[in-house]
Amino acid sequence: MKKRKSKNRIRRIGLLLLFASLFLCSCRHSSEKEKASASVLSPSEMGGDSDKASDSELKLKLDEKIKTEQEEALSKYQNLGLVQCDSYINFRSDTNENDIRNIIGLLRNGAGVEVLDANPEGKDGWAKVRSGGLEGYIAKQYLLEGEEAKKKACDFMAPRVTILADKLRIRSTPEKIEGNTLSSCAKGERYIVLSRSGKDYLKIFMDTIEGVEEAYISSKSENVRLEYGLDEARSLNLRQKVLNMYDNLGVSKAQDYINIRSSPEDKGIENIIGKFPSFAGANILSEENGWLKIESGGITGYVKAELVARGKEAENLALEHATVMAIVNTDALNVRSNPDLNSSAWTKITRDQRYSVVNQLDGWVQLDLDSGDDEDGEQGAFVSTRDNNVSVSYALYEAISYRPAQDRANQAAKRRSDLVNFACQFVGNPYVWGGTSLTRGCDCSGFTQTIMSKYGVSLPRVSREQAKTGIKVSSENIKPGDLIFYANRRGVINHVGIYIGNGQVVNAASRRSGIRIYRWNYRTPVAIRNVLGE
Known part of the structure; x- marks a missing residue:
């Protein structure tokens, strides 16, 4: 019990000191009139006296401070609305839920909005609102209004920073150095402030970047404003934010892939450590003798400079080819055929892969998985947010x-290595349903059939029939060249890829993705077969 009281006391003192350090600092940049009216406690009020004050006095002082800040925060809304949902909802420029292009941002649970029109004409079930510098529509079922919203809003208030700059980089460390840019924030967005970090940076709570909980942004007065209040909308449609994820942007100009090498020289397959996809982004770290040293996707290596766009050309390509992607923040996530928790889960996706987004509904994201080689073509693939x-x-x-693959231990291993390297030459080429051409287009089973035929293996035309050939293999004994099969929502095999080692599969995925390399378990495999007979 004493331990718990001690923790509560430390928390109260910490909150008071946080208020003081954050809000007094913001007042240094204000006019004398603003300083006089700022509702903050001075360090003298909370310094030595805080240690001597009783728990009840600390609680009273903190309650008074919080109440004052809450009243000031509420006064900024003429007609407050409060978002109530499981995680976040979409903020749209129009009310057509089937058009992903009209999503301009997202609003998390507890976010505040200014309600401009609670019942816009001709748009039943929607409310027109303004939040985070954006103006648009949200589904009314997630909106709490009136006195009830004001009362509940207090539960969601915290010390926050509002972004004033058009763009501001989010960094992994409190310093301006190459390689520590995580993402960017847009004008009007708000983030919870955890603490100050020196005189130039704020530590913020980060809930939009995979694997990151804390990050840093500039604390300069022209960039941010410190205040106590509610979260507001986060911009999503500003592709300009993509540029701010890179300190020195480079974009692949190749139509398929560029080989990334461990050293600035072409040593055939010996020094290849990765592939840089068409129109992919990277941080350029240095240049030497016609080679660029880049960092992208956690890989640092060298690519030929002539194949990478830089400067304005890179920016234009990035803005043209940036796409909406979903990043999974848990080890495995159920994929359902319809946006309904009662709909059966027909596969799982993992955190090891970025997934292209087809559409976003409130509470759901529709993904581009595989077109498959059956008559259904593209299938429902929804995950809950x-x-x-x-x-x-x-x-x-x-x-x-x-x-x-460079396994030359015996002739059988050499054959598998050669097959895998041959298959990966066609990464980036198009997907065509019913096709068998490795260059002009093929579907998943057309890809595996054509690749295997070069190595003397005759396979049936469709994946469900290919899954009946060869020998069953466990995931523990899988080898490069083995086939991995996946099923559709009815449990029928409709997709296949070739395992290439290092936990990866190459496959003709979909019309949007073409022939690509994925994690072997980017969705749940249902069978593995050795058709090479070795």
Whole structure:
């Protein structure tokens, strides 16, 4: 019990000191009139006296401070609305839910909005609102209004920073150095402030970047404003944010992939460590003798400079090719055939892969998985956004780890290595349903059939029949060259890829993706077969 009281006391003192350090600092940049009217406690009020004050006095002082800040925050809304949902909802420029292009941002649970029109004409079930510098529509079922909203809003208030700059980089460390840019924030967005970090940076709570909980932004008065209040909308449609994810942007100009090498020289397959996809983004670290040293997708290596756009050309390509992607924030996430928790889960996706987004509904994201080779073609692939298990943002594709198979222990291993390296030559080429051409287009089973035929293996035309050939293999004994099969929502096999080692599969995925390299378990495999007979 004493331990708990001590923790509560430390928390109260910490909150008071946080108020003081944050808000007094913001007042240094204000006019004398603003300083006089700022409702903050001075360090003298909370310094030595805080240690001597009783728990009840600390609580009273904190309660008074919080109440004052809450009243001031509420006064900024003429007609407050409060978002109530499981995780976040979409903020749209129009009310057509089937058009992903009209999504301009997202609003998290507890976010505040200014309600401009609670019942816009001809738009039943929607409210027109303004939040985070954006103006648009949200589904009214997620909106709390009136006195009830004001009362509940207090539960969601915290010390926050509002972005004033058109763009501001989010960094992994409190310093301006190459390689520490995580993302960017847009004008009007708000973030919870955890503490100050020196005189130039604020530590903020980060809930939109996979694997990151804390990050840093500039504390300069022209960039940010410190205040106590509610979260507001986060911009999503500003592709300009993509540019701010890179300190020195480079974009692949190749139509398929560029090989990334461990050293600035072409040594065949010996020094290939990854592939840099068409129009993928990277940070350029240095240049030497016609080679660029880049960092992309967690891979650092060298690519030929002539194949990479820089400067304005890179920016234009990035803005043209940035796409909406979903990033999974948990080890595995159920994929359902319809946007309904009662709909059966027909596969799982993992945190090891970025997924292209087809559409976003409130509470759901529709993904581009595989077109397959059956008559259904593209199928329903919805994941729930509740519990913040998946985040959505504009992004560029980045590098993929890939080391060509070089197992020469025996003739059988050499054959598998050669097959895998041959198959990966066609990464980036198009997907065509019913096709078998490795250059002009093929579907998944057409790809595996054509590749295997070069190595003397005759396979049936469709994946469900290919899955009946060869020998069953466990995931523990899988080898490069084995076939991995996946099923559709009815449980029928409709997709196949070739395992290439290092936990990866190459496959003709979909019309949007073409022939690509994925994690072997980017969705749940249902069978593995050795058709090479070795």
